[in-house]
Amino acid sequence: MKLGILLLNFGEPEQPVIAEVVPFLERIFLLNADLEGHGADAARERAQQLATARAPGLIDEYEEIGGSPLHAQAREQAERLQDELRRRGHDALVLVGMQFTEPSIAEAVASAREAGVEHVVGLPLYPLCGPSTTMAALETFRAEIARQGWDVEVSEISGWHRHPDYIEFRAKAIRELLDEHDLELDATVKLVFSAHGTPIKYLDEGSRYDLYVKEFCASVASKLEVTDYVIGYQNHTNRPGVKWTQPDVDRVIEDIDAECVVVDPVSFMHEQSETLAELDRELRSDAEARGLRFFRVPIEHAAPVFISVLADLAEDLVLPDAVDRAGTQLKPCLCRATSATYCLNGDGVTG
Numbered sequence: 001m002k003l004g005i006l007l008l009n010f011g012e013p014e015q016p017v018i019a020e021v022v023p024f025l026e027r028i029f030l031l032n033a034d035l036e037g038h039g040a041d042a043a044r045e046r047a048q049q050l051a052t053a054r055a056p057g058l059i060d061e062y063e064e065i066g067g068s069p070l071h072a073q074a075r076e077q078a079e080r081l082q083d084e085l086r087r088r089g090h091d092a093l094v095l096v097g098m099q100f101t102e103p104s105i106a107e108a109v110a111s112a113r114e115a116g117v118e119h120v121v122g123l124p125l126y127p128l129c130g131p132s133t134t135m136a137a138l139e140t141f142r143a144e145i146a147r148q149g150w151d152v153e154v155s156e157i158s159g160w161h162r163h164p165d166y167i168e169f170r171a172k173a174i175r176e177l178l179d180e181h182d183l184e185l186d187a188t189v190k191l192v193f194s195a196h197g198t199p200i201k202y203l204d205e206g207s208r209y210d211l212y213v214k215e216f217c218a219s220v221a222s223k224l225e226v227t228d229y230v231i232g233y234q235n236h237t238n239r240p241g242v243k244w245t246q247p248d249v250d251r252v253i254e255d256i257d258a259e260c261v262v263v264d265p266v267s268f269m270h271e272q273s274e275t276l277a278e279l280d281r282e283l284r285s286d287a288e289a290r291g292l293r294f295f296r297v298p299i300e301h302a303a304p305v306f307i308s309v310l311a312d313l314a315e316d317l318v319l320p321d322a323v324d325r326a327g328t329q330l331k332p333c334l335c336r337a338t339s340a341t342y343c344l345n346g347d348g349v350t351g
Contacts, residue, residue, distance in 0.1 A: 003092045004117030005085070005314050006108045007078055008124040008137035011098030012070045012272055016062030018055060020101070025051035025058070027100040032132055032199070061277040071101075073270040073301045077125070077310070080302055084311045090318075093117060099137050109144040119153040120145070121314055125269045127166060128195070128216060129159030129335050129345065130209040131202045138336060155340050157313050158333045161216040162344040166309045171223035173297050174264055181295060183260065185226045190258040192249065193217040194279060196267035197235035200243040208335065210245055212345065216266060230256065234267075234278055253286050260293035270301050317342060 013020035029047035062068055078094040085092035093115050097108030112120050122141040126133040138156050145154060160166070174191070183189050195213045203210055213231060221229050232249030253261065263283065265275050279296050287294040300306060312328050331346025332339075 001091065001118045002116055003085070003090050003314070003318060004112040004115070004120040005081065005092060005094045006097045006105070006112060006120065006122050006141060007074065007081070007094065007310075008097050008105060008122055008141060009070075009074050009099065010133065011101030012068035013062065013101060014067060014071050016059045016067060018059070021055045021059050021062070022051050024100050025054050031099075031136060058273070061273050064281065065273065065276040068272050069276075070270045070272040071096075071098075074098075074125075076302050077269075077307065080307045081310050081314075084307050085314060088311065088315060090315070092314075097137075097141070099133075099140065105137065105140045106144045106148075109141070109148060109150070113148065113150050113152070117152065119155065119318060121317060122154075122156045123310065123313060124158070126267070127159065127161035127163075127269075128209060128212045128267055129161075129343065130196075130198055131205075131207045132198065133196075134158050135336055138341065142338075155317050155342070156333075156336070156338070157317060157330070158336055158341055158343040159212060159345040160309075160313055160343060161212060162219075163309050163312065163328055165305055165312070167216070167219045168223060169300075169303065169305050169309065170264070170266070171220045173300060174220070174224060174262065177262065177295055177297050183262065183295070185224065185228070185262070187228075188259040190256055190261050191221065191224070191226060191229040192252055192256070192261050192263045193220075193229060193231045193266050194249045194263050194283075195231060195233055195245075195265075196274065197233035197245045197248075200245065203245070208345075213266065220264070220266075234265075234274055250283060250286055253283060253290070253292070256292075258292060260295070261287055262295045262297065264297040265299065268299055269306075271299055275299065 013024050026047045029050045030043060074096045078096050082092055082094035095108040095111055096103060097105035122138050124134045124137045185191050198209050217231050230252050232247055232252035233245040235244035235248055237244055263279060265279060268275055284294045316328050316330055330342035330344065333341040333343040334346055
């Protein structure tokens with residue numbers, strides 16, 4: 001059977017130009033239009049207004065970091081995952097589909113269909129399941145299959161932050177940074193987990209995203225044998241009056257009692273503007289203004305163990321009786337209750 005894995009992702013403009021940045025932002029703001037309760041026409045107008053206002057600042061960020069590397073890194077992940085699945089004996093095709101830029105999820109679905117895929121799997125590269133990331137990506141994935149009239153076996157994978165090898169992978173990256181700079185997590189060196197924020201409205205509506213963030217950070221901290229750490233959120237407060245997860249990571253840096261901070265961007269699978277600009281430039285500047293030493297854990301987007309985790313997820317889904325790996329058994333998803341959606345969070349939050 002020809003297996004198609006669609007790595008669903010957020011996307012970022014590859015060129016810091018108005019023609020790419022404004023449409024990218026419009027799509028994001030339109031997706032989250034219900035935060036302000038506008039009707040369809042008003043929502044489109046509001047999305048255009050917000051995008052036009054935000055674009056110059058975002059273009060400046062992209063220019064400062066030399067353009068976003070997200071797409072190049074996503075392509076490398078897809079190539080390496082395809083190689084790994086084929087090494088394991090699967091006739092696999094791995095494609096990238098972006099929520100807000102090209103290649104779109106629609107294009108990825110069309111490419112998989114044209115290639116003769118018989119079982120297509122939507123795998124969002126968001127380990128921490130959230131409404132505007134994981135859930136929205138899977139909604140688009142399924143809608144495009146229906147829109148294109150494709151009669152194919154479909155499976156979906158949602159949250160996967162509990163994979164034991166993934167937890168150890170992220171802990172190892174922190175250990176390596178500490179060793180490189182001769183640091184120890186103690187009263188003067190504090191670990192800060194920086195997670196992408198989400199509007200409180202989504203949590204009130206039932207999203208467990210904040211609980212997954214806390215659970216995952218506790219799991220990584222346990223691997224490091226530390227209990228003294230802080231979680232902060234990278235919130236994007238472009239809509240006045242919309243409340244976001246707290247505390248803001250910049251407030252964490254402002255209030256922290258330490259001489260040095262080690263920041264781990266737990267929500268991200270690639271280097272992108274949120275890591276290279278928001279953390280490496282803006283948050284670093286805030287920390288150094290307070291006299292703090294600042295270190296940020298890099299994202300090893302194509303590390304063999306990370307690619308192996310993604311392969312495990314796909315393989316355990318399509319061959320549930322043939323693979324026995326502790327801690328990787330997929331269960332029916334609680335956040336997206338369809339017969340074809342599975343995750344590692346299906347027994348609820350444990351932390």
